[in-house]
Amino acid sequence: MNELSHREGATLFMTLIAALLALLHRYTGQEDILLGTATAGRNHAEIEKLIGFFINTLVLRTDLSGNPSFCELLGRVREVALGAYDHQDVPFEKLVEELQPERDMSRHPFFQVMVNFQTTESVELTCGGLKLTPQDPGEQARFDLELHLLLVLEGVIVTLLYNTDLFEKSMIARMMRHFETLLEGIAANPEARLSELPLLTREEQEQLRELNQTSSEYEHDKCVHQLVEMQTARQPEAVAVIYGAEQITYRELNTRANQLAHYLRRRGVGAEVRVGVLLERSVDLIVALLGILKAGGAYVPLDGGSPAPRLRFMLEDAAVTLLLTRRGQPEVLTQGDVVYLDEGWEKFGSEDLENPVVVTSADNLAYVMYTSGSTGQPKGVEVTHRAINRLVRNTNYVHLEESDRVAQVSNAAFDAATFEVWGALLHGAQLVGIQKETMLSPAEFKREILDQHINVMFLTTSLFNQIAQTLPETFTPFRYLLFGGEASDPRSVRRVLESGKPRHLLNAYGPTESTTFATWYEVEEVETGARTIPIGQPLSNTEVWVLDQHMQLVPFGVMGELYIGGEGLARDYLQRPELTAEKFVPHPYSAKPGARLYRTGDLVRYLHDGNIEFLKRLDQQVKIRGFRIELGEIEAALQEHLAVRESVVIAHEEMAGDRQLVAYVVRDPNVQPATEQLISQLRSCLRARLPDYMTPSNFVVLDELPLNANGKVDHRALPRPDTARHITEATFISPRTPDEKQIAEIWAGVLDVGPISADANFFDLGGHSLLATRIISRIRETCGVELPLRLLFDFPTVETLASQLAAAQHRQTDAGSIAEMLETVVSLSEDETKTLLERKEA
Known part of the structure; x- marks a missing residue:
């Protein structure tokens, strides 16, 4: 490393800084990284011998874009470091005062990684008869990561302090091994590009390959x-x-x-x-x-x-x-x-x-x-x-038998139906259809499962959560219960486990392009404080690889994009060769001719036990109630309206587990319908073109979209959706009858909106089928009346539903009166009955 430094006109400190930046870049994918370092502050002869604290903090900001070679990166670091040294007299506090970064008590204003370099270690000092001995103050990390480099005769001693709230000891130990592997690679080939430098140890590479040994007959x-x-x-x-x-x-x-x-x-x-x-x-x-x-x-x-x-x-x-x-x-x-x-x-x-x-x-x-x-x-x-056979035959996540009764709850156009239909029929089992209305009523759903003796089922995570919150014991009879389609809620899973878990409870993951499922994880317990449930490991005859932006393997614990391979991959996108080439790419880790990997766009990481954890999306794709939605498709539909100049759609999560779409639109100044009229038009246009689940629950009209420094839409600066939903005094109709007031109050509580007009439409307020189930449950609890779920779809306004509630209450009252009358008749003696009949004849 010394020879490389001399050859490139840099110091050893600069070379080690460049190596650390390469490591952080490979770990995070970031191309603009800021490090902190300290200077002694004694660069003037007048203060060299003064006693005092003159240390100043410098910020080293390095550009790692373009996948440079290490030597190129070292040149950039050299320029950055020399520039910082030229201005080292500027107090760090002055920098903060001038730039005024957003302050957060949990982190440093400019950087989270600090690097210190020392060339000598004085074991013992003397001063005026005093003997001074260095004392270790203890490993107290002041930053997320704090790297101390100590140059000694034998080499460089590296000490890494870390924030234990953010990192586990095993993760830091792996990071140090990767740093050592990276340094060895740099010394061997400094002209290699950052993406080509070795990072994983040979044992880690073998372990990752072993996780993909999933072949079965x-x-x-x-x-x-x-x-x-x-x-x-x-x-x-x-x-x-x-x-x-x-x-x-x-x-x-x-x-x-x-x-x-x-x-x-x-x-x-x-x-x-x-x-x-x-x-x-x-x-x-x-x-x-x-x-x-x-x-x-x-x-x-x-x-x-x-x-x-x-x-x-x-x-x-x-x-x-x-x-x-x-x-x-x-x-x-x-x-x-x-x-x-x-x-x-x-x-x-x-x-x-x-x-x-x-x-x-x-x-x-x-x-x-x-x-x-x-x-x-x-x-x-x-x-x-x-691909279908790979999903259900001789696989590792389920073992279906002729005695099984598999529920079909999915629409045939939803790829979970592939598992339901062919999972049953290719094993000689029974396929049992469940009506949508039954599925959305937890009580009826539970009754149907028991009556039909269903023991295998897949549910979207949203529906699973809904039932888990109301009747978690519903799932006890199952041999296999699978849930998936979006990020899971650990609290709902824990409720099911505590209420009598099914024999096998599986979190299943997979895009349509991998034929329904690609990974699975059997849930035995949910750790306290868990934020999500892992998506697990690959199905039989399936491969999953976590790769960085250059398709290099990433270490355990490091975020990367999930790629899927194996015999479950779809053939292609129909009549979309460019998109097919973009998403289905050559497999760099397979010796099989023509092998491909599918780029999911999902960012994940390997956990220490080899299971995979979903983190977030790379793009605008979201999952709402199990449905896969490209936000760009909704934005494109909005832009076709003459009054819309710009638009952006986001998935907003007001309450945990309840994600809803919100559309922000900038109207064309030459077309000026009233805000309420514009929103009504946009909602109608989208419903005529897109499925209901792709229609935003809320619309926000802006004068302009907020932009960040790069000229892109700043999603964090978008205003919070207005829960009043643009109701004006001119159009608001106050609920009039007790039933209307009761229903409006229930809607306000479930939808978290208000005030609610008597003519307000449940679905225009952001309601959907799962929330409709909650509404019917609240009406039953509050009013003592069991309304069919279908009524809310047929009568979606406060006033029309109130009229149905009143009619149901009247029928219930009549039924109660008849029941009382029948009880009275049954209790009559034969003589009393004869007397009453004689009076009737008279």
Whole structure:
């Protein structure tokens, strides 16, 4: 290191500073790093021999952008250090006074890492007959990190002090090993770029590779429908699907799917042909999915609750010319044929009952599922048969059996349905459908689980939290309960564990591009003070890698982007080659030709036990109630309104676990509708184009968006959403009846808004299906009346819901009177009954 310093015209201190900056850069990804260091302050001859404290603190600010070589970085550090030394007489306090940084008592105003360098260590000093011996004041860290470098004859002694509130001892020990590895790499090849310098020890590299040894045997060369046919041959009379009062056996399911498949074949469906499916959860839905696969095609599931223009775009983008649906669903196919499955299966009655000849392989397309897109339109993710098999067959996170009863609670257009439907049918288990209204009522949900003997289920984290807060014992009967889709709430998980945990409680993670799940973590306990639940380790035949911005491995405990590999990866984005190339990248740690990794955009870190912890997103993608949302798609829709000049959408979390979308818009000065009118127009426009879950709960109209020093929107400076929701005196209608006042009060408490007008719409105030469940529960607790959840969707204003509440109370009163009358009649003697009847006749 001395030779390198001399060759580059730098001091050893500068070289070690550059090495520390390289380490911090690799740990944090930051390219603008500030360090603190101290100077003796005795650079004038007049004060060299004076007794006193002249030490001053210097701030060294270094630019690490552009992935420079170490020698380049050392040159930058040299210039920074010489510049600082030239101005070392400026008191640090003067710097703070002039720049006025934002002050925080928990941290230093300019830097959190301090570096001190000493070239001598006087073991013993004498002064006027006094003997002075250095005393260790104890390891008291004054900064987040404090690096002391002591130059001795044998080398440099490095001491690292750290804030124990922020770092664990094991983490600091690893950091010191990485610093040593980095120094060795610098000495060996100082011309290497920062991203190329070694950081991890050989043992750590082997440990990370070992975590990805997940290979297991499964039917990787079979198609999904072939595996269903194998189950049918094994147990033809076993019940396969149950929806309400309707159920069919595996033989019936296979036969009906065969007939549909032969019909579709005659309509031109074959390998790689995409067929639209617009059906609610039902037996017909499962027959349709299986029939399409048997025909050789790929299904494109659609959510009937989405706006018709959005559905039309998906069908056109996927080149769908045949749609399977039922009467009452939106008319969305502009070109092609529509087959209505509710018009009777007679039209397929003449079709062959036998399994069609297989025309596909495991590499062929099984389905295309659309997710939110940042460009303003949704994007289609293409998934193969092999990827589905990898998800559910001979895997490590669940072991499904023929005796299991798997719930389908997900819409077919939500990728959790892949686990539910094929997890059940590829194991000979029973798939049990649950209606949405039942799912959103904790009491009915609990009753349905017991009545149907359901023992396997996946829930979005939001719905899991909702039930955990009200009836946590609901989950006790489960063999496997999986939750996921967004960051978990440790408090809700703890309530479930304390109330009687299911046999296996799993936190499952994975984007649509990795076929539903990529990692899993079995929750046995929740530590006190836990902020989240780990997302765990990879599924069988799946790889997960935590890499930095240059796709280099990051150490345990260090944040990096999560990359997913293995046989669960989607094929690509439909008709989006540029996006596919951006997100599905060559695998740098695989010897398999053509191996790829998917860039998730999720920032995570490895914990000491090898489990992965989710931290945050790299981009604007958010998860709301389990739905994946690209904020850019909402912003693009807002910008199409003539009155909007600029817009930004954020996910705002007012209460823990309850994230809501907030839209900030700057209106065009040439188009000036009133604020309330503009918000109403924007809400209507978004609802006509986007699903309900993508419509912001709140809109804030600004004169301009706050910008930071780089000219970008400063999200931290955006004003807090106004809970009054732009209600003016001219439009406010005070609740009039006792029922209206009661409902308004309940809404205000649940939605955290106010005041609430009698004509206010629950969903315009930020309400959604999960909050609707809380409203119905509060009405039951407060008014003693059980209202169906559907009423709030059909009568979403205070005044209309109040009228339904009054009617329900009246019916309940009538029912009570009749019950009292019947009790009286039952208690009458035979003579009393005869007397009453005679009076009636008279």
